[in-house]
Amino acid sequence: MSVTNKEKNFISAVVYLHNDGAQAVRFFKELNAVLNQHFEQFELVAVNDACTDDTIPTLRDWAKALEKPLTILHLSLHQGRETAMNAGLDAAIGDYVYEFDSTQTPYPIELVFEAYHAAMAGSDIVSVCPRSTAGSSKMFYRVFNGNSHSAYKLRTDAFRLVSRRAINRVHASSETLPYRKAAYAASGLKMTDLEFDGRLTDNSGGRFALAMDSLALYTDAGYKLSAGIAIVMMFLALAELAYTLIIFCAGHPIEGWTTMMFVLTLGFAGLFAVLTIIIKYLSLLVDLVFKKQNYLIESIEKIQK
Structure with missing residues (x-):
């Protein structure tokens, strides 16, 4: 040619x-x-x-x-x-x-x-x-x-x-x-x-770190995941509240250390999961905005x- x-x-x-x-x-x-x-x-x-x-x-x-x-x-x-x-x-x-x-x-x-x-x-x-x-x-x-x-x-x-x-x-x-x-x-x-x-x-x-960064930056997967966790935790809290009211109305209140720890553990697990996602976003923002x-x-x- x-x-x-x-x-x-x-x-x-x-x-x-x-x-x-x-x-x-x-x-x-x-x-x-x-x-x-x-x-x-x-x-x-x-x-x-x-x-x-x-x-x-x-x-x-x-x-x-x-x-x-x-x-x-x-x-x-x-x-x-x-x-x-x-x-x-x-x-x-x-x-x-x-x-x-x-x-x-x-x-x-x-x-x-x-x-x-x-x-x-x-x-x-x-x-x-x-x-x-x-x-x-x-x-x-x-x-x-x-x-x-x-x-x-x-x-x-x-x-x-x-x-x-x-x-x-x-x-x-x-x-x-x-x-x-x-x-x-x-x-x-x-x-x-x-x-x-x-x-x-x-x-x-x-590749794993790159995948996490790209999902956080270019998709709303992190928001959907954190919102999903928050909704699940809300329903679990409502269910636990209903259970407590039923036990109280039935006249058989239980002094339950196990139940209390279950609620606290589950609640904090959900809280930390959401905080982990928030921290990931904050670290990315620091890198993108301040790292010239x-x-x-x-x-x-x-x-x-």
């Missing part, structure tokens, strides 16, 4: 790296090949989330032969996938940005350009998703989608392509992005899913032939 037939939009590809070893070079080779085939202008951005193996030296040696520069963001310490990818998004300058949270490729590499075609058809966010997902992921997305107010449903994805308009909108609505996928869905812009036969096997840590420095970058390195 000649250069004149290549797409003119500037493309950025942001890739998360944490101890990926030789797999990182294999992934970048495939990614660079497909981008070079279809796009006239593009950049590769690797986010080094404090790799401790040979990922970065191996990648650096490979990048010395590249025609296009490779930008490596070296984070000062291990800060997690979402924070690291936000740093990469801030460094990317493309009209459209690919977000690769992992170097695994259970999908055909041709889907990279197919995602761009879907974006050109009018979608600001294109997610490439496996048809098969783990049971825990299905449960999380069922709860999330059932309590969110977005027109689009979230699901497990391998990578996504987002427009500059989508990035600007989500950053305008929130200073920090604890969960990019949910922020894109809440932006109101058109989303499209592309499917492939396969399954993701990345079992990185930190979202990530720590040690240095930025550009490698080119």
